[in-house]
Amino acid sequence: MKTICRTFHLLGSFFAQRVKVSMAYRFDFFISTVSTVAFGVMNISLLYAICSRIPTLLGWSFNELLLIYGLGELNFGVFAMFFTFLYRVPSLYIVEGKLDQILTRPAPTYLQLAAEGFNFKDIIIVIKGIGIVIYASSQLSLDLSVAHLLIVALLCLSAVAIYSSVFTIFASLSFWVIDRAGFFSPLFPISDFSRFPVTIYPLGIRPFLTWLVPFAFVAFYPATVILDRGEFLNMAGLAPLVALAFVLVASRFWRAGLARYESTGT
């Protein structure tokens, strides 16, 4: 219990320091904001263009699609703030060996990397996501109770857990196949396309997005709770379970990979 308290205290001071550091690089922050906005404009224009031509996309209106997108961005943003250190695992930490330094310290490795890699800049993505969700909800005149919001919050937490565990698994692969590039490339398009209703994917592909790389739970299923689309609520309820399962798998992968790294020597 005492070590947990101490760990959180340490993490807290790490994060606070990182926030101060990132505020200092204002040009960086500015470029980040511009790129996030550009991204948003691009994706929303796409949805707009599609929806201006057809009445609904398989029964989903523009604002509903917008809501799914916004929720996805929100969850990705939270993931990005805390877990983008994973992108650097194959290059900086493994190939360039910075991991060795980390291993000499007495705190858990994963947490140390997370603390070092805390990315406050990406709060912009979170803000963008929240903004889009609020706008879309207002356009749809939704009737949300507190219970609704609590469930959505839980699903968002699950979404972040799913994002982080999937990316951790892929980062861990670099412990076995050592290469600067890492294995993340296919994950980004999968994440982008998971912002569409999972119903557009034929029955052959849907299980892949639901159980193998469960990004269907990072945007779509949580959104169906807000949108009150009853037919999907059963699946949406599975989100925390899927998240938990993947967190367990990811932690096994990571530990196994780390053990391998340590045993092969430096």
Next chain:
Amino acid sequence: MRSLAGSLIKVGVLETFAFRLKPLMMLSAYPVIMLANYCLYSAIFKNNETVAGYTVGQAITYMGIAWLLRSAFNTQTDRLIGSRVRSGDIALDLMRPIYYPALVFWHGLGRSMGRAVIISVPLVVFSATVLDVSPPKDFGNWAFLAASIAIGYLMTFSIYLLVGIAAFFIEYNLELSWTVDMTVRLLAGLLIPLDFFPERIASLLLHSPFRYIYFLPIQIYLGRIPVGEIIPALLTGILWLIGMLTLGHILYVIGARRLSIQGG
């Protein structure tokens, strides 16, 4: 001069093959994107015969060819220039008695050829079999098609050059390159055909230089442009190119001077 260009091309090609995992990873993203787009467009056309004047077959072919072109066009030479400025190696490049933008061009061409082999060829097979992408509507137009692809490629190159040269002036940032890439993707008709946009926006987009990168070549491929309109379009494209490359040259000269004063 010819042998110099040739050896630069060779370097570019070999570079692509040098890393084991990276080309495979690059390759892996494309089928995902193309498959997802296939599903998306199938859904768009589910209850509609034609949308924005396209049939489902045309839309899917559009998307397939667009990403195919991108797989060869996407040399990311702007990042290359940026990283060399950052590391200081740019000094070596500038000291050589070669016109630097030409060096970048030939190197990039080599990279494109490497990418074409590793990525585009498998993608062609994938598109034709799994995705049902159709062959060109009219083989008689092949000369126009080749010309429009060449212009599209050169336009991509000039954008990379301009962004890369920006690194001579400001603190180079990967996100800058990324942002430009994202914006161009939308404006060039990669993500969605430009005429899907509502009237007013579409008419703006259809006059930007970016349409030459993906939109125009694909329209020619699909046979959606009457031959009489192709030639003026291509000529306008060439004018745009001349303008952009001239701008690139001017910025390069100013930038190189600036760097040599600063760097020493």
